[in-house]
Amino acid sequence: MPKQLIATAPRQAALREYSDREPEAHEVKVRVEYASPKHGSELAEFRGESPHIADYYDMEWRTFLPREGEQTGSFGTWNLGNQWVGVITEAGSDVTGYAVGDRVCGYGGIRETHVVNAIDNYYLLKMPEGMSWKNAVCFDPAQFALGGIRDSHLRVGDTVAVFGLGALGAITAQLAKLAGASYVAVIDPIDSRREAALRVGADAAFHPLSDDIGLELKKATGKRGVDVIIETSGSEQALQSALRGLAYGGTIAYISWARAFKGGLDLGREAHFNNAKIVFSRACSEPNPEHPRWSWRRIEQECWELLKANKINCEEIIHPVIPFEESASGYEVYVDREPDKSVKLGISLL
Structure with a gap:
C-alpha cells in the first residue's frame, strides 16, 4: 500500500499507509514526484500553537471566537504537506483538459499519489516543459x-x-x-x-x-x-x-x-x-485592497506566470531535498526543531 506523511501528535510525524482508489469520471490520479510542506501556518498547527485550534475566525464577525466542545485536532489523520508536483497516470472518462503523462502541480499532503478533480479546477496547474518543480512548489x-x-x-x-x-x-x-x-x-x-x-x-x-x-x-x-x-x-x-x-x-x-x-x-x-x-498584508483576504481590479485569483495567476517564466528563482529556496523515506524525521528536524538548517524543505519521491 502507498504511504503518506502524517502528524501523529504535536511535533511528531510518521509515514503511514493509506488506501488508494481509482479516479472517478471527473478525476485524475497523479503519481507524485516531489512535494514540500508549508513552514509558517502549517508549522503552527504541527506544534499545536495555532489560534485555530481553540478558536476559529468568523468571517461574518471578522474576529476570532471560541470553538465549542473539546478540541482534539486532527493528529493521527492529518496529512502533512502543502504542495506537490507529479505526473498524471490515469484520467476519468469526463476529463478533457488533462491527459495521461501531463506534469501538474497541486495542493495537498506529502504522499505517493493524489486523486484530484480535473474539471474546472484552477488548482490543478499544468506545468510547461522546462519549468522547475522547485518553482512550482513555491506557488x-x-x-x-x-x-x-x-x-x-x-x-x-x-x-x-x-x-x-x-x-x-x-x-x-x-x-x-x-x-x-x-x-x-x-x-x-x-x-x-x-x-x-x-x-x-x-x-x-x-x-x-x-x-x-x-x-x-x-x-x-x-x-x-x-x-x-x-x-x-x-x-x-x-x-x-x-x-x-x-x-x-x-x-x-x-x-x-x-x-x-x-x-x-x-x-x-x-x-x-x-x-x-x-x-x-494577507493576499488571500478578500476583498483585496485594490478590489475590484485586483483579487486573490489575479495574484495567483500573476505568480504562476512569473514562476513559469523563471522570473523568480527558487533553486536555492527549496533546501534541503530529502528522500520520501526520510520525510518523517526530516520534517521534525528541518521544519520544526532546527529550521536554521533549511529554507523550504523539499521531498523527493523518485
Missing part, C-alpha cells in the same frame, strides 16, 4: 510575497529592506527588484540564506544579531532610511529594527503570521517620531 509563498509588495505600494526607485529569508522573504526580495526597487537589503541570522539572496540580486545583507539593522539601513540611504520594509520573520525584535530603519513616512508591509509578542517592542521610540505606517 503558495509567492502569492503572499506579491500581496505584500503590492500592499506596500512599492514604486520604481524605492529603497527596500526585507526582514526574514525563509521562502516568503527570499521570494519577496526578488519581487522587490522586479517591481523596480533601486536598493534591496535583506536581513536574516542564517549566513547561507543571506548569501543565497545576494546571489539572486539583493544589494546588501545584514545579520540581525551582530548589526544595528536600523542604523545600517540609515547609513545605506544617506540617513534617510528605506522607503519600504517587508517583514516576514514574525519577530518583535525585527519589527523594532524595521521601525528604526524606516524612512520618515515610510511603510512596513507585515506579511508574517506572527505569534503573540512576549516583549522587546517599544512603540514609543522611532514609531512615534517618524510617522511610520504598518499595513498587515
Whole structure:
C-alpha cells in the first residue's frame, strides 16, 4: 500500500499507509514526484500553537471566537504537506483538459499519489516543459510575497529592506527588484540564506544579531532610511529594527503570521517620531485592497506566470531535498526543531 506523511501528535510525524482508489469520471490520479510542506501556518498547527485550534475566525464577525466542545485536532489523520508536483497516470472518462503523462502541480499532503478533480479546477496547474518543480512548489509563498509588495505600494526607485529569508522573504526580495526597487537589503541570522539572496540580486545583507539593522539601513540611504520594509520573520525584535530603519513616512508591509509578542517592542521610540505606517498584508483576504481590479485569483495567476517564466528563482529556496523515506524525521528536524538548517524543505519521491 502507498504511504503518506502524517502528524501523529504535536511535533511528531510518521509515514503511514493509506488506501488508494481509482479516479472517478471527473478525476485524475497523479503519481507524485516531489512535494514540500508549508513552514509558517502549517508549522503552527504541527506544534499545536495555532489560534485555530481553540478558536476559529468568523468571517461574518471578522474576529476570532471560541470553538465549542473539546478540541482534539486532527493528529493521527492529518496529512502533512502543502504542495506537490507529479505526473498524471490515469484520467476519468469526463476529463478533457488533462491527459495521461501531463506534469501538474497541486495542493495537498506529502504522499505517493493524489486523486484530484480535473474539471474546472484552477488548482490543478499544468506545468510547461522546462519549468522547475522547485518553482512550482513555491506557488503558495509567492502569492503572499506579491500581496505584500503590492500592499506596500512599492514604486520604481524605492529603497527596500526585507526582514526574514525563509521562502516568503527570499521570494519577496526578488519581487522587490522586479517591481523596480533601486536598493534591496535583506536581513536574516542564517549566513547561507543571506548569501543565497545576494546571489539572486539583493544589494546588501545584514545579520540581525551582530548589526544595528536600523542604523545600517540609515547609513545605506544617506540617513534617510528605506522607503519600504517587508517583514516576514514574525519577530518583535525585527519589527523594532524595521521601525528604526524606516524612512520618515515610510511603510512596513507585515506579511508574517506572527505569534503573540512576549516583549522587546517599544512603540514609543522611532514609531512615534517618524510617522511610520504598518499595513498587515494577507493576499488571500478578500476583498483585496485594490478590489475590484485586483483579487486573490489575479495574484495567483500573476505568480504562476512569473514562476513559469523563471522570473523568480527558487533553486536555492527549496533546501534541503530529502528522500520520501526520510520525510518523517526530516520534517521534525528541518521544519520544526532546527529550521536554521533549511529554507523550504523539499521531498523527493523518485
